Each structure stands twice: as structure tokens, then as C-alpha cells.
Amino acid sequence: MAISEPASGQRRAFVLDLPRRFVRILDGASARHGRASLLLVAVSLLAFLPGFFQLSPIDRDEARFAQATKQMLESGNFVDIRFHTQARHKKPIGIYWLQAATVKAGEAVIGPSARGSIWLYRLPSLFAAIGAVLLTYWTALVFVSRRGALLAGLMMASCVLLGVEARLAKTDAVLLFTIMASFGALARAYALPAAGRKGDLKLAAIFWTALAAGILVKGPMAPLFVGLTVAALAIVERSGAFLKPLKPLAGLAWCLLLVLPWFVAIYYVTGGAFYQHAVGVDMLGKVTEGQEGHWGPPGTYFLAAWGTFWPAVVLVAMAVPFAWRARRDEKVRFLLCWVVPSWIAFEVAATKLPHYVLPLYPALAILAVMALERGALARPGSRLAALARFWPVFAIIVSLGLGFGFFWLGSGFGLAAWPLLLLAIVLLWMAALAFPKGGAEGAFLTAVCGALVLYVAVYQAMLPQMRALWISERLAAVVREQGCPAENVASFPYQEPSLVFLVGTKINYGLPNEAAALLKKGGCALAFIDDRFTPSFEKHAATLELKYHAVATISGFAYNGGRPVAITVFRSDEAAQ
Template sequence: MQHSSPASRTSELLLAATLALISLFAFSYSIDAVPPYHTDENFYVESVKNMTASGDYITPVYHEKKRFAKPILYYWLVAASYKLFGADHASARLVSALSGALCVFVTFLLARRLFDSRTAFISASILPGLYLHAQISRWAITDMTVALFILTSLYCFIRAVDTEKIHAGWIYGFYIFIGLGFMTKGPPALLIPAATLATFFALRRDASLLKPLRIFQGLTLVIAMNLPWFTTMFLLHGDEFSDHILGAEIRDRVMHDLPFSFYYFGVLFRYHLPWSLFTLAALIFWFTPQTETDPSTLKDSLFLRIKNRAGGLLEDSNKSLLFCLAWVVAPTLIFTLFRIEHSRYLLPLSPALAMITGYFLCQLADSKQISNAYFKYPFVATLGIYMILAFAGGVALWTIQPLFEVPLSVIFMPLCLGLGSLVLWRMHRKGERFRLVLSLAFLQIIFLGLLNGAAHPFLDRYPMKHFSEIIRAQGNGDEKITAYQLGSHRARLGIMTGQMAINVEDVQEIVNVAASPQPGFVVLREEDWNTHFQSLPLKIIARDTGWKKGGKKGPLIKAIWQEGILSQKDNLLETYFLLGLK
């Protein structure tokens, strides 16, 4: 741990808080935009709306059925957000946005304990620019909140053991945040910290901390925090609840026939670009022989030199780095063995990856013995990615602007990437490495904010936002929404209205909806309306267009290139109708 004066610590905390506020702004910028979205958001947006309307804050209800899939705490947090900001999907998402921003602040606190203040600020600046972290900070699902609790629990552990005397208060804080995480998502909140510490202790061959951990008392505390809700649910719903918990939530996640793969190792790389390029450079540096810094190793075999380098991580001077590596490796191996492939399962590992990368970048800035190639190659690759994205984005916007007016915020994204890359290259040529890293971090934060809040919703054009606004304005909030052969559009409607939205595939089901005395809305394509449903007692309330799916892309792109995009409008767009009962 780095020791500093009280005045210095205060200024550092203010700086970290400012960074967290910037992150919150980036995560919440146009947070109502859909896409991006996750289909699981439906569960929480609608269930909590039902919860606040009925006054039953114990049993979530989704599509008129009891939902047992997750514990209750996240529902309560979303309900609180509904009370403060209104019952809509943007309010539901604010819980994740705030959790993501708090993760930035806690990462600073933890990295300062493990390393030093400069590493802490670099690490905290990297975290909101990790794609996985930025993306899930905009979704109304449990993962970002449980990631915050896991991160805070590990911070409490480090605070407890970072001095000669074990602090019992911080140890119990470790278990309290595990308990809160368990109330949010269940076993992963316990599994990830336990796997991290067990691996760290095993590598260090140090069991001396097991007794101060007060495992029995701590687990008793976790059980005491969770038992009231689980007991109440069992008393209310009996075997229906217990069978789901033991079956769908535990047995089915462990016992299945999904094939083995290295999916999660790919997630660690591609969902954390471009920073994973620097993380990879760090691992190459730490685990391969560096003969230029230690010529005496030239006489050793390659295997012995690699073994000696890896063994160096077990030294006391590297225990903080070893802790972060254990935090990444152990859960990744466990999820790989479970073989259930969801990229968001690795979200709690993102702070560790940020700290590993931040520590390495500070090492590069401080040492003249480390080869410049360890920074230059990932940096040049990052600029290459940015320039490709800037060029491709500019071409895409220039191509489609005859069809739709392009917002300034969307235009700004490729301009920001292009100009930002030129500024970063100039800083690299001048050797301003520390400022360069910070500038890269902030450029990445801005880019992801514009991508998720402006570019993605604009380019992935869809009519469901317009329809959802009309449904919320004209309806009473209880109408059922029926989509005809629209796939994922059903999920978008459910997220943005907070109402029951179903997708049907059979013509007769729409006929039944039209004949029902219950109020409702129907969404379908103009082509299907003309073919099957014009004679039904349905009236057109609104219409909008979206991209047409399917078809051969090659000939279409060639035609657009030769004749312009307006000539292919009918091949690119299709019209959707929002219908109500007459």
C-alpha cells in the first residue's frame, strides 16, 4: 500500500469520484436507447412494474407467471429507481449505470491498496472503457450490481489483511457484500471471491489467513442475510419454488451436455479490446525470459527461464499482481469447466484486468529497461482499430444519409476516433506515455458512450421505439402487445413499455387477438397485413420503417455503389404497422 498525507488522499478521492461521475454520464448517455439491449431486461422491467402496482415485493411476476429465477435484491433496487425516476426501462437501467460507475470508484480504492495511486488512477480510467463493462452498465440485468458487490467484498478483504493486525470489521464487510451479491444473483457472488482467495492462498502456500477469515461466522452471516426471503418464498410457494432453485438454477447449470470449449478465453480478449492488447503484452513480458534485462539467464534453458520468471510472481513484491491474476484465472477456469457460455459471467473479472493492465503500463512508464515494443505494438494496433472504425463509420453514414437525417452525435463518433487517433500518435512520437495512456482511456470512454448511446441505435434502425411511445401514451399500461413473426422485436417492445409482449407465429393467433374483448395492440409487417389481416377488426394507429432482414448482400451492395442507396430503398427497408382494436 502507498502511504500519503491526508490532504493528498482527499484530493485523490475527489479525482476518483470525478472519474466515477464521468463514467456515470457515459453509461447513462441516451440510456433509453434500444438497441443495445439484452432480452433478460424484460424480466426485470415488467416484473418490477407488476411488483410496484400490486404491492407484492416478495414474489416477482412476469407474463402473469411467478418468476423464481433470481433472488430479490435487484428487483428491490429497480423498484426504488421506479419510485424516484418513474416506471420505465431507463429508470431500470440506471441501477446498472450507477453500479458500473461505483465499480470505477471502488477499483481506484482497491488498486491504490494493492499498488499505488498512479496505478489506481490508470486502472480506474481503463475500467469504464472496457467494452463488457460499458455495455452491461447500460442493461437492466443483475450482472453489474453483483459485480459491484463482488468487487467491494474483495476490497474489504484487502483492507482487512493489509496491516499487521486483522480488522474484524472489514472481514465482516467482506461477508456482508458477498451476502448482498447472493441476494442479487445467487451462488456466483460466493463462488468468485472464494475461488480467487483459494487460488491466491494455494499459490502463495500461505494458509495463515484462513483463521482470521472467520469462515464459519462469515458464512453464518451470509445465510442469515438470505434466509428470510428464501424461507418466505418456500412457505408461500412450496415445492414449486424449491424445485426450480434445485433444478433450473443449480442442477441444470452443472449437469448438461453442452460441448467443452475455450469460449471464455476468447471473451477475455475480444470483450476487453483494445486494452486486452496491452494485457497480452504484459503477460508476454511477465512470463517470458527477458535476456536484455538479465543477460545472466542466457545460459539457462528456455523452460528454466520461463519457470524462473513465473516463479518470480510468487515473491512478496509481486503478491498484489498475483492476487489480480488469481482473480482472473480461477473463475475463468471454473466457468470453462461448467461449459455454460454467457460472456457476462466474466464481468466481475473486469476490474482485475484493468488493474493488471494499469500496473503494467505504469511499469512501462517508470522503467527504461523494458523494451518499447511492449507498448508500441499494442498501441499501433489500437490506433489501427480506431482508424478502421472511423473510416467504416464515415462511409456508412455518408451512404445512408440520403435515407435518414444523421444526428450530430452520430457524426461526431467517427470524427472523434479519427482526430483522437492523430492526437494520440503525436503524443506517442513526443514520448508522453503517461498522458498518452490517460488520453487513450478517455477517448475509449467517449467512443463507447457515443457507440452505445447514439451510433448503435441509429444504425440498427427499428420502429419499436416510436410504437412504444404511442403505446405508453394511449394505453393504460395493462394492454397485452402481440407481435406477429417479429422475433427480437418482441423483446424490444417489452423492455420499452414494461408490458406483456409476446411473439406469435400462427395467423389464427392474431385472429383470436382481434376477436378478444380485451384491449391490446398488435405489431406486424405491412406485407403480412396486406396478405392476411386487412379484413380483421384492427385499425392502423402508426407506421414506421426498419431494415429488411435476409437477402443476398453482395448484389445489393454493388447496386448501392453503382446507383445510389435511394434506388434500393424498397430492398433495404420494410414498413411496420402498430394496430389497435376497432
């Protein structure tokens, strides 16, 4: 007993001392804006870069965006948007222009191969995600201290959902960046005393330019978030005078000047088809029915936030009672008007995707920091403090799920990643144990460190090695080995967008008889046929008296269809016609 007690005391002291060390780092970084920004960029890179260069194109949205940009570069048409052989009339042009710019810059450095490098298409998302973290800090300065603003920025930098979007060549990280710039300007205009509210050119320029950029990236989404907040504030304030610093009339004219040229051009280029599909099918369809199987009942986003806003969601949950008690406070009221109307609107809409509510997470982070600074989390009740146990539990669930995935997908147990996963779980347990006595700040910072280790294990060590998932990448490798051009490759029924991106725009998606006819033309020609349809292909091949042979069989797991697949690669033995 005399031996165990000191050992136990040393362990307890270590658990409590580590969070305190992290708090001292937070104190030092918050002394100056430059230090705070540097820390946020460093943590963002640690959170977002693992797997950024290694992960294969993700189906289906990322691959569609990247391929559409690739075709813009191939065709030189930077107005209309095409994917493979079809028009892609869903989202405006903004993200494609940004991706095209980064790929063109990449071509200047690494040559023509840049167009096939998915990480170049992801750079706008990475830069925007880091920018959104910094803008969270900038916006939070209106509501909390510099130290608190830094903490809010760290909540976004470590956020699971933002980390996912930072790695995907699509719109949502960029949209978040534009929305945060608008909200930062709006918050500053709102915070001005009534007597000092006059036109502010700098704030107005930031607000309306960011709003225009958001429209060019994702149409009505940026105006929706900002507009619902403005409407809610005008209702509770019984006045819209807080908009005066933003120069509404001149600003709206500037916004229209920025966005109208492309919207007019796309109308004439497509004969109005873009608007018929983007508004009539895509946008309205998501409101009235769950598109592409993404339906969910009200409450879906509340449940999803426990995973997508991890690890900050623990402190956000603890701050809810404070937000209710302080709802009449001017600053709290602004944040609630930011969150509540949009959250309700998305819960009511039929289509549910986790990233839709991402622009609300910075407001929740700032609200949690306000509760912390005002002492609402200093001595949480036992029930609230128990929420800290969610930090390690989430990591354990992820670790077990990935371990099972490695085993099931034929990649073993991923032993190289388990030390990292174990370290992450230990850090998160330390955060949970330190919370009651070590304070919310130190506990959360420890949880952030655990989260960073977890992201390295998941994105860098595990996912890239799960080869069974990356079917398109393996099929594209066969094409390179055989040396066949994309126009002489056919695939059925596996026709994921990533295959177009990796093999080439001219790949043929058709039926088994069309694949057999393509091989009959002779030369270097390949057909990717799922084993379920091999008999049909063989029947048509016999009818054509086709000479061919199998060169490979790619087995894997189609994560979009949720089923195992086996695809045989057939090569023509016919002489070129």
C-alpha cells in the same frame, strides 16, 4: 525542405506534449484521495452517461429485468418474480428490489410516468458501475501507489464492457460492485503480516455483507469468484490463515442471516419451483450446454477481451511477461489467483457471454499498473509497443461498422456523428504514436480521452438515431396514438420483452387466430402482425367476418433474430361488445 521540417517537428512536439499534459493532470489528481475519487467519478459519468437516457429498452435481458420489476410494483408482490404471464425463476431478488426502490423514488418526483421510464431502472447499474470504479481504486491501493490506483480506476472507467453494463438495467454492474467490495477487504486481510492477523470487524463486515449482497443479486456467482480465489491462495500458501481477519465463522453466520429470509420465502411461495429452474435449468444448463445460442469454444473470452476491455487491454497484454516473471511475488500471486482459476472455469463452461468475466478485469488493470510502476513497460520491445496501434484500429472498425449500419438500416450515414468519430480516431492515433517516446501512462490517458469521445459518438449521436432497431418503441408509439389499452393489443410473432415493458403488462401474445378474435370483441383494439403471417390473420378475420383496417406498417431490423421485419398494425372497426 526547410519549411516542412519545422512543421513536422511542431506536429511531433504536439503529439508528445498532449500525453504529458494528461500525465500532469494525473499527478495533480493523485495528490489526495478526494481529488482522485472526484476525477474517477467525473470520467465515469463522461463514459457512462452518453445514451443512458436516450436508448430504448434493450432486448432481451434488460427488458425482462425491468418488466419483472414493473410487475412487482403493479402487484405489490416483492417476493415472487414474474415476467408477463410467466414465472421468472432465474436470478434472485436483489436487482429487482434495487430497481423498485429507484422507480419508487422517481414516482415521488415525476409521478406515475416513472414506471415507464427505462432510465430509472438503469440507475442501480449506473451507481454500481461508478462504485465499482471507486472500489477498483480502493482495492488497488493495497498493491500500488495512489497514483497507480487512480490509473487502475481509469482503466475500469473507460472499459467498453463496464460502459455497456452501466447502461443496462440488469445484474452485472451491481454484481461487480459487490465482488469488488469483497475483494478489497480480502486483499487487505491477505496483505496483513502473519503476526498481525487478528479479527478485523470492519473488514469482516465489508467482506461478508458484500458477499451476501452478491448472492441476492446473482446467486452463486459472487461466492464462485471469491471462493476460487480463496481456494487458490490457500493452495499456494499452504494455509488459510489469511482469512483470520475476516472472522470466517461469525461472518458466514452474518451472511446467511442476510440471505436466508428471501431464499426460504421464495421456496414456500413457489413450492420449490424457483430452485428447480434457477439451479437445475439455468445454472447447470449454462455449464453443460450453450444456452440461448451463446455457446463458444475455449479461448472465446481471451479473444473477446480485446474488444470488451479496450482501451486498457493494450497495457494488460504488455504486462503478461511481467506477471509470469514475478509470479512468486506475494502481490502478483494474489492477482493471479484472482484471475486464473475463474478465467479457466468460464473458458471451460459451455455458455459464453462477455460479461461473465467482468469481475476479473479490475485484477488485470491492477496487474498492468504494477508492471508499469515496476518499469516493465518503460521500454517495451518493438512487438509489444506495436500493440498500441490497436487503440485507433479498434475505433476505425467501430466507426466503419456503425457507418455501414446507418446506411443499411435506412438512417443515412449519421453525418452528425462523424466529426466526433474522427476526433476519437485522431486522439487514439496520437496515443499510439506517443507511446514509444511519451510513455505508457501518457499514451493510455490520451487513449482514454479518445475513448470518451468515441462513446459520445456511438451512444449519444448514433445508436439512438438508428430507428430501424427500435421496433418496440415505434409500435408503442402507435398504441399511444390510437389510445388503446394494453389488454386490447395483440402481437404475433414479434413478442420481444421490450414490447411488454413499453405497451403494458396486459398485452396479449398469441397466434393470428387469437389476435383476430381479440379484434372481433370491438372497441379500441390493435393487432401487430408480421407480414409473413398476414395471410393467416386475414383468413381467420374472414372466418369471423371481422371489420378492420391497417393503420401503420413498422419496418425495421430485429437484432435478436438478425433479420429485417415488417409489422402491420391492424385496428378493429367492430363496435364494442
